[in-house]
Amino acid sequence: MRTWRVGTFSMGASLIMLGLFLFFSKFLGLQLAEVLMAWWPVLLVVLGGEILIYLFLSRQEQPFLKYDFLSIFFVGLIGTAGIIFAVLSSTGVMGKVEDVMAREVRSYNLPNFNYKTDDSIKRVVVRTVGYDMTVEATESKEVSMFGTYRVETAKKTALLKNAQDIVTANQKGDTLYLxxxxxPEDAGLFHxxxxLAATLLIPNHLKLEVVGNTDSLSLKPRTITNDWNIDSTSDVTVNVLKNSNLSVETTDVEQLQGKEWNIKEEPKGSDELNATLKNAVYQSGEGKYRIHISNAYDVNLNANQ
Known part of the structure; x- marks a missing residue:
């Protein structure tokens, strides 16, 4: 006579139901984690029901439960996995994991930024946050910006809805502050x-001050009619026209690229860092307008435009 061991039926029934869950999940678009979180309580119902059925059908006055420990082990293993998924989901970790698994590198256009200037604005001050940027002089009376940005995200929509999400503009007196x-980015384990790569157009008659943050900056002054001052950037590339009426000066720069530089007396200091800093100048025409670059690591001059 075949002996009924509690757990055998539970494992068989559980595997059948798990297979059905996984089969229909393909049509419902469910993830494996969602299936396990929704399905694991069924294991307890099936195993408890098998015990009750065994006790009901047993004809012994004091029935003795016999367990199929191998079957119960596998049932418990699958149930434990479901419980773990449920706990991770309740703490938000599971959502983070699913988000990371669904991430893709996506590129979007920056929202266009436009700020009309009038005669009351004499100066523009730009504070950057470490992204690559090109600054170009324009004959337009409008400060504007365009470009692209690339992020790793699971969302299929742009992270930046309008220009105010990436830059703020405030006019104080005769100065426009940008x-x-x-x-936007996730902070934490999956950081x-x-x-971002942006092009910023500045009216050529306005004075410009850029306060960097160890970023790379490309300058295209073209026909500027005022002074530019660049401070605290890592790498600066200056593209100048040979027939332009400007001078480019550097102060406390570690490396200079380009044959057109006229190296001035290097700063004298007691420490090794100051001993390597360089001051230089390049002049085109009378050098009426000045671009002054200070506290940069590398400055590259292209004077063949």
Whole structure:
């Protein structure tokens, strides 16, 4: 006579139901984690029902339960996995994991930024946050910006809805202040940082001051009619026209690229860092307008435009 061991039926029934769950999940678009979280309580119902059925059908006055420990082990293993998924989901960790698994590198256009200037604005101050940027002089009377950004995200929509999400503009007296912001990003275990490349157009009659943050900056002054001052950037590339009426000066720069530089007396200091800093100048025409670059690591001059 075949002996009924509690757990055998539970394992068989559980495997059948798990297979059905996984089969229909393909049509319902469910993830494996969602199936396990919804399905694991059924294991307890099936195993408890098998015990009750065994006790009901047993004809012994004091029935003795016999267990199929191998079957119960596998049932418990699958149930434990479901409980773990449920706990991780309740703490938000599971959502983070699913988000990371669904992430893709996506590129979007920056929302266009436009700020009309009038005669009351004499100066523009730009504060960057570490992204690559090109600054170009324009004959337009409008400060504007365009470009692209790239982020790693599971969302299929752009993270930046309008220009105010990446830059704020405030006019105080005769100065327009532009403060850039960091791209939205997740902080924590699955941290990822976006990349931004923007072109900022500045009216050529306005004075410009850029306060960097160890970022790369490309300058295209073209026909500027005022002074530019660049401070605290890592790498600066200056593209100048040979027939332009400007001078480019550097102060406390570690490396200079380009044959057109006229190296001035290097700063004298007691420490090794100051001993390696360089001051230089390049002049085109009478050098009426000045671009002054200070506290940069590398400055590259292209005077063949």
């Amino acid at each position: 403060n850039f912001k960091m791209l 990822s940082q976006g990349i």
